[in-house]
Amino acid sequence: MTKGTLLLVDDDRHVQTSMAEWLREQDYVVDTASGQTDALAALAKRTYDVALVDIRLSDGDGFDILAHCRKNHPAVSVILLTGYGTVDAAIEAIRAGAFDFLTKPLIDEELEMAIERALAQREVIRENTNLKAQLDMKFGIDNVVGHDHRMRRVFDIIDSVADTRTTVLITGESGTGKSLIARAIHRRSTRRDKPFVEVACGALPETLLETELFGHVAGAFTGATGDKIGKFKQADGGTIFLDEIGTASPALQVKLLRVLQELQFEPVGSTKTCSVDVRVILATNEDLAERMAAGAFRQDLFYRINVINIELPPLRDRISDIPLLARHFLKQVCEETGRQVRDFSDEAMAALQRLRLPGNVRELQNIVERAVLLGRGDMIRPEDLPASVQGPAMTHRLESAANHSLKESLEAPERQIILAMLDSNNWNRNETADALGINRTTLYKKMKRLGLEEERRAARSDTQVASRS
Numbered sequence: 001m002t003k004g005t006l007l008l009v010d011d012d013r014h015v016q017t018s019m020a021e022w023l024r025e026q027d028y029v030v031d032t033a034s035g036q037t038d039a040l041a042a043l044a045k046r047t048y049d050v051a052l053v054d055i056r057l058s059d060g061d062g063f064d065i066l067a068h069c070r071k072n073h074p075a076v077s078v079i080l081l082t083g084y085g086t087v088d089a090a091i092e093a094i095r096a097g098a099f100d101f102l103t104k105p106l107i108d109e110e111l112e113m114a115i116e117r118a119l120a121q122r123e124v125i126r127e128n129t130n131l132k133a134q135l136d137m138k139f140g141i142d143n144v145v146g147h148d149h150r151m152r153r154v155f156d157i158i159d160s161v162a163d164t165r166t167t168v169l170i171t172g173e174s175g176t177g178k179s180l181i182a183r184a185i186h187r188r189s190t191r192r193d194k195p196f197v198e199v200a201c202g203a204l205p206e207t208l209l210e211t212e213l214f215g216h217v218a219g220a221f222t223g224a225t226g227d228k229i230g231k232f233k234q235a236d237g238g239t240i241f242l243d244e245i246g247t248a249s250p251a252l253q254v255k256l257l258r259v260l261q262e263l264q265f266e267p268v269g270s271t272k273t274c275s276v277d278v279r280v281i282l283a284t285n286e287d288l289a290e291r292m293a294a295g296a297f298r299q300d301l302f303y304r305i306n307v308i309n310i311e312l313p314p315l316r317d318r319i320s321d322i323p324l325l326a327r328h329f330l331k332q333v334c335e336e337t338g339r340q341v342r343d344f345s346d347e348a349m350a351a352l353q354r355l356r357l358p359g360n361v362r363e364l365q366n367i368v369e370r371a372v373l374l375g376r377g378d379m380i381r382p383e384d385l386p387a388s389v390q391g392p393a394m395t396h397r398l399e400s401a402a403n404h405s406l407k408e409s410l411e412a413p414e415r416q417i418i419l420a421m422l423d424s425n426n427w428n429r430n431e432t433a434d435a436l437g438i439n440r441t442t443l444y445k446k447m448k449r450l451g452l453e454e455e456r457r458a459a460r461s462d463t464q465v466a467s468r469s
Contacts, residue, residue, distance in 0.1 A: 002027055002028060002029050003026065003027045003028050003116075003119065004028055004029070004049040004050060004115070004119050005028070005029045005031075005046070005047070005048050005049050005050075006023060006028050006029065006030045006031070006048060006049065006050050006051070006052060006115070007030075007031050007032075007033065007039065007042055007043065007046075007048045007050075007051045007052070007053075007076075008020055008023070008030055008031070008032045008033070008052045009032075009033045009034075009035070009036075009038075009039040009051065009052065009053040009054060009057070009062070009065060010032075010034070010052075010054040010057075010081070011034050011035055011054065011056075011057050011058045011059075012054070013034070015104075016032050016034065017032075019052075019106070019111075020032050022108065026112060028115070031046065031048075034058070035057045035058050035059040035060060036057050036059050036060025036061070036064060036065055037059055037060070039051075039053070039065050040065070040068060043068070043069065043072070043073055043076070047073075047075070047076075048073075048076050049076070049077065049118070049119055049122060050076065050077045050078075050079060050099075050115055050118045050119065051065070051069060051076050051077070051078045051079070052079050052081060052111075052115075053065050053066065053078055053079070053080055053081065054080075054081045054082065055080055055081065055082040055084075055089075056082065056083075056084075062080050062081075062082075063080075063092075063093075063096060065078070066078045066080065066093075066096055066097060066098055067096070067097075070096075070097045075122070077099040077118035077119075077121065077122060078097070078098050078099055079098065079099055079100045079101070079102060079114055079115070079118065080093045080098045080100070080101050080102070081102050081103075081104060081106070082101075082102075082103060082104065083103070083104040083105075089101070099114075099117075099118045099121070100114045100117070100118065102114060144158075144177065144180055144181060144184050145321065145324050145325050145328045146318065146321040146324065146325070147320070147321065147324065147434070147435065147437060148313070148318035148320055148321045148435055149425070149431060149434070149435055150313045150317070150318055151313070151318065151321065154181070154310055154312065157308065157310055158181065158184055158185055158188065158310070159188070161185065161308050162184075162185050162186075162188035162189045163188070163189050163190055165279055166307050166308050167260060167279075167280050167281070167282070167304070167305055167307050167308070168182075168185060168280075168281045168282070168307070168308045168309075168310060169245075169281075169282050169283070169284070169288075169305050169306050169307070169308065169309050169310070170182060170281065170282070170283040170284075170309075170310045170311075170312065171283070171284055171285070171288075171309060171310070171311050171312070172283075172285065172311060172312030172313070172314070173285055173312075173314050173358075173360055174285050174359065174360065174362070175315075175359040175360035175361055175362035175363055176312040176313070176314060176315070176360045176361060177312060177360075177361050177362075178243065178283040178285075178312060179198065179241065179243065179283070181310060181312065182196075182198070182239070182241040182281045182283065183196060183241075185239070185281060186238070186239040186241075186279075186281075189239070189279070191237065191238045191239055191279060194235075194236075194237040194238030194239070195234060195235050195236075195237070195238035195239075196235070196238055196239050196241065197231045197234050197235040197238065197239070197240045197241065198240075198241045198243065199212065199213065199231050199240065199241065199242050199243065200243050200244055201242055201243060201244045201245055201247050201248055202243070202244035202247040203244075206249045206251070206252060207221075209248075209252060210251075210252060210255070210268055211224075211228060211230065211267075211268045212230065212231060213230050213231050213232055213252075213255075214230040214232060214255070214265050214266070214267050214268060214274075215227070215228045215229045215230030215232075215233060215267040215268070215274075216228050216230075216267050216268035216269050216270070217267055217268070217269045217270045219269065220267075220268045220269025220270070221268070221269065224269065227267075228267075230265075230267060232259065232265060232274075232276050232278060233274060233276060235276070235278045236276045236277060236278055237277055237278070238278065238279070239278065239279045239280075239281060240278050240279070240280055240281070241281045241282075241283070242256075242280065242281070242282045242283070243282075243283045243284075244283070244284060244285070245282040245283065245284050245288075245305070246284040246285075246286035246288055246291060246297065250298070253297070253298045253301050254298070256301060257298065257300060257301045257304060259276075259280075260280060260301075260304050260305065261304065263275060263276050263277065263278065264276075280305075282305050288302055288306070289302070314357075314360055315357045315360045315361055315364065316355075316356050316357055317424070318435075319353050319417055319420060319421070320417070320421055320435045320436045320437065322349075322352050322353050322364065323344075323349055323352075323353070323437075324437075325361060325364055325365075326344060326349065326352055326364060326368055327343070327344070329364065329365045329368040329369065330343070330344070330368055330372060330380070333368065333369050333372040333373070334372065337372065337373065339372050339373070340378055341372050341375065341377075341378055341379070341380060342378050342379055343379055343380070344379065344380045345379050345380065345381045345382070347381065347382045348371075348379075348380050348381050348382050348384065348385060350413040350414065350417075351382050351385060351413075352364070352367070352385070353413060353417055354413055354416070367385065367386065368380075370386065371384045371385055414446070414450065415450040415451075415452070417436075418432070418436070418443070418446060418447065418450065418452065419452060421435050421436055422447075422452070429443055429444070
C-alpha cells in the first residue's frame with residue numbers, strides 16, 4: 001500500500017532522479033516534471049496529495065505553480081524547495097499558501113517528515129469534511145421532511161433568517177420537530193462551526209435552571225464548591241436553543257430579557273459581567289399570547305422574542321407528508337438496525353394517514369421503528385402496526401374480507417385524504433396535486449372515480465339555493 005501520490009518538480013535532472021528514486025523506496029508514488037509547463041500538464045491529468053516544487057525553474061517560478069494549485073487544485077499540499085533559502089523567502093512562501101519551505105541540500109528525514117505532516121493535515125481536513133457532511137445530513141434542512149405548502153413556507157423562512165442574528169421563536173405542538181428546526185437554522189448559518197447548545201427549560205427547577213443558563217461562582221450557594229460555566233457562555237460564538245420557554249419563572253424572564261437585549265449577564269453569586277456573542281432560538285408548545293394576557297409571561301419579553309415566529313403545523317393538518325416521513329424513518333431504522341424492509345403496504349400507509357397522531361412526528365417515528373423491529377416480512381402491513389393504529393376500521397375489514405376487495409377497502413381513506421387536502425387548499429387543484437405529490441391528471445381521475453366532483457357541484461348548488469332563499 002502506498003503512502004501517497006507525489007509530484008516532484010525540479011529542473012536539475014540529477015536531483016530529480018535521485019530524490020524520486022529515494023521517495024519511491026519509501027513507498028510513495030512519484031511523478032516528475034522538469035519545469036512549470038510539464039508540472040501544469042501533470043496536475044491536469046492526475047490528482048496528487050503533495051507537490052514538491054523547486055522555486056527556480058528553467059521555464060517559470062515555483063510560486064506560479066503554487067498559485068495555480070491554490071486556485072485550481074486546492075487539495076494539493078505544496079512544499080517549496082530552494083537552494084537559496086532565506087527567512088524572508090520562507091515567510092513569503094507560507095503567506096502565499098505553501099505548506100512548508102525546505103532548503104537544499106535536503107536531509108532525508110526532514111523531507112519525509114514534511115511530507116508526512118502534509119498528508120496528516122489532508123487526512124484531518126478530509127475527516128472534518130466528512131463529519132460536516134454527516135452533520136448536514138442529520139441536522140440540515142434535508143432532514144426536515146415535508147412538501148406540504150405549510151412546510152415549504154417554513155423552509156423559506158429558515159433560508160431567510162438562518163444567516164442573521166435575529167431571535168427566532170418556534171411554536172407548535174409537542175413532537176412537531178422544533179428542536180430539528182432550530183438545529184437546521186444553526187447548520188445553515190455562518191455559526192455552523194461553533195457550538196449549538198440546547199436547554200430544556202421545563203426539565204429543571206427554577207434554581208437549577210438559572211445556574212444552568214448563566215453559571216455560578218464557588219460559594220454562590222450550598223454545594224457550589226467550584227465555578228460553573230453556564231450554557232450561554234458555552235454557546236459563545238454559536239447558537240443557544242431554549243426549549244419550553246413558556247415555563248420560565250418571572251425572575252428568570254427578567255434575566256433573559258437583559259441577555260437578549262444586551263448579550264450580558266452575571267453568573268449566580270458574581271458581580272462580574274460576562275458578555276457573549278450568541279444567537280438565541282426559543283421554542284414553546286404553549287400559547288405565549290394567552291400566558292401574557294394572564295400575567296404569567298412578561299409583555300416586553302414576549303415582544304422581544306416574537307421577532308420571527310416559525311409555526312410548525314401539527315401532522316394531522318399535513319397528512320400528505322405522512323408517507324414521506326414514514327419512509328424517511330423507515331430508511332433510518334433499516335440503516336441503523338440492518339433490517340431489510342422495502343416499504344409500507346397501501347393498507348398500512350392508509351392506516352397511518354387516518355391517525356390523529358397527537359404526538360405528531362415523534363409519535364409517527366416511534367410507530368415506524370416498532371413496526372420495523374417487530375415486523376416479519378419485507379413490507380410493513382397493517383398487522384405490523386400497533387392495535388391502536390389498526391383501529392376498528394381494520395377489524396371491520398378483516399371480518400368482511402370475503403365480501404370486500406382490497407380496492408374497495410382503500411377507497412374510503414383515499415377519499416378522506418384527498419377531500420381533506422382539497423378543503424385545506426380551498427379546492428385549488430394545482431396546489432392540492434402538489435401537496436399530495438401527484439400530477440393534476442391523476443388528481444382529476446381520482447376525484448372523478450371517488451365522486452368528489454359531484455360532491456363539490458352538489459355543495460355549490462345547495463349554497464346557491466340557500467342564498468336565493
